[in-house]
Amino acid sequence: MHPMVKPALRRGWRDLNTVQFGMTPAHAMTLGPMDLATGSFLDLLNGTRGLELLREEGRRMDLPDGHVDGLVRGLARAGLLDDARGGGPAADALRKKKEVLDRLRPDLASLSLTTSAPGDAIGQLAARRSQRVQVRGAGRVGAVLASLLAGAGVAEVDVLDGGRVEPWDVAPGGLPAESVGDRRDESARRAVRRAAPDRPRRRATAQTSPGAGDPGFSLVIIAPRDDVAVHAPDPAAAEPLMASGTPHLYAGVVEGTGVVGPLVLPGETSCAGCLQEGRTDRDPAWPRLVAQWRSGRQRQVRPCDLTLATTVAGLAAAHALAFLDGKVPSSAGSRWEVSVPGLRWHARSIRAHPECPCAAAERGKGEHLSEDGESHETMAVQRPSEQCREAEAERPAGTWRAHV
Numbered sequence: 001m002h003p004m005v006k007p008a009l010r011r012g013w014r015d016l017n018t019v020q021f022g023m024t025p026a027h028a029m030t031l032g033p034m035d036l037a038t039g040s041f042l043d044l045l046n047g048t049r050g051l052e053l054l055r056e057e058g059r060r061m062d063l064p065d066g067h068v069d070g071l072v073r074g075l076a077r078a079g080l081l082d083d084a085r086g087g088g089p090a091a092d093a094l095r096k097k098k099e100v101l102d103r104l105r106p107d108l109a110s111l112s113l114t115t116s117a118p119g120d121a122i123g124q125l126a127a128r129r130s131q132r133v134q135v136r137g138a139g140r141v142g143a144v145l146a147s148l149l150a151g152a153g154v155a156e157v158d159v160l161d162g163g164r165v166e167p168w169d170v171a172p173g174g175l176p177a178e179s180v181g182d183r184r185d186e187s188a189r190r191a192v193r194r195a196a197p198d199r200p201r202r203r204a205t206a207q208t209s210p211g212a213g214d215p216g217f218s219l220v221i222i223a224p225r226d227d228v229a230v231h232a233p234d235p236a237a238a239e240p241l242m243a244s245g246t247p248h249l250y251a252g253v254v255e256g257t258g259v260v261g262p263l264v265l266p267g268e269t270s271c272a273g274c275l276q277e278g279r280t281d282r283d284p285a286w287p288r289l290v291a292q293w294r295s296g297r298q299r300q301v302r303p304c305d306l307t308l309a310t311t312v313a314g315l316a317a318a319h320a321l322a323f324l325d326g327k328v329p330s331s332a333g334s335r336w337e338v339s340v341p342g343l344r345w346h347a348r349s350i351r352a353h354p355e356c357p358c359a360a361a362e363r364g365k366g367e368h369l370s371e372d373g374e375s376h377e378t379m380a381v382q383r384p385s386e387q388c389r390e391a392e393a394e395r396p397a398g399t400w401r402a403h404v
Helices: 035-045 051-060 065-078 089-096 098-114 120-130 140-151 184-195 229-230 235-244 272-282 286-295 306-324 384-394
Strands: 004-005 011-015 018-021 029-031 081-083 131-137 156-160 219-222 248-254 258-264 333-341 346-349 375-378 399-401
Touching: 004 399, 011 272, 011 399, 035 051, 035 065, 035 286, 051 065, 065 184, 089 098, 131 140, 131 184, 140 156, 140 184, 140 306, 156 184, 219 306, 229 248, 229 286, 235 258, 235 272, 235 375, 248 306, 258 272, 258 306, 272 286
Parallel strands: 131 156, 131 219, 219 248
Antiparallel strands: 004 081, 011 018, 018 029, 029 399, 248 258, 258 333, 333 346, 346 375
């Protein structure tokens, strides 16, 4: 182990014997009491020395025997320590690709804030290089979303869509202006390759058709250009994904409202069928309206302003990466919605419906969700207090959450 105080957290002294790591309420932590000699020793925990060399440095600084090991253990238990050589073989392989790792260093620093054990951050980043994600839809949302995932280190990002690129599909970070007239899917895949820090893997097999469920995908993201499909996703379209147990996430823009979610874990969380059944319970006219919307011929370009589409793509990519990194984001069982001009995010819970064949209600996974379907909880208060309580229970003596 080559211990390293997490460089993503800024460090400062609150007083002569109390150190604060981090600035923001979500991650700031204080450590004390700490003498000045130990505080100076923290500068040596930069990943360039192994434990034996650190012990020698400690003796030179007249630190008591065992003090260095105790400090390292305490910092590790507090989640403040990383390992410059940790993460396993996949992480070692990533370190050998210096140009690739340099592109991903901001992502690595961010992961270090949400992982606790030394070496976990680069281990998670390296694990993305074995993930397969498919984005269905290559409009202003889907193409940008696919590029973001590739840029964040996901090894294989496939894009499915039909038709040719129209001028209104063009977006920074997505389909470029020179792609107008080209096939949408091919143009989006080129954008993905440009965004990737490493050369993306190419598969010899044929691309999966839009109606198929491929258990080889870690996640499928459904980002349709059709606004009706965003507002009222068709449960039948996701049946192959449900049958194969493929997790899938919905995202898109409809009439000036951005939508991210739900993230569907088949058989565990609410799905498009639950959403449809719940809406029908609250509004008996819902199926009649959806049938009219779907049968109507689209005669003009639908509203999907650039900044809203990019915002939705960014949040959807963040939720997708959280899931790929082994967490369950708040879009599981919920839809995050934001509308212009107010731009206030709200989570709308989706109850696992007992009449839906997905059987999520039978598994009892949706009992904690609100059943009224109404908006609740703004983005600014996304359960940080629960995270702090969990961290408080695990925190070693001498450390506490900073009130900042």
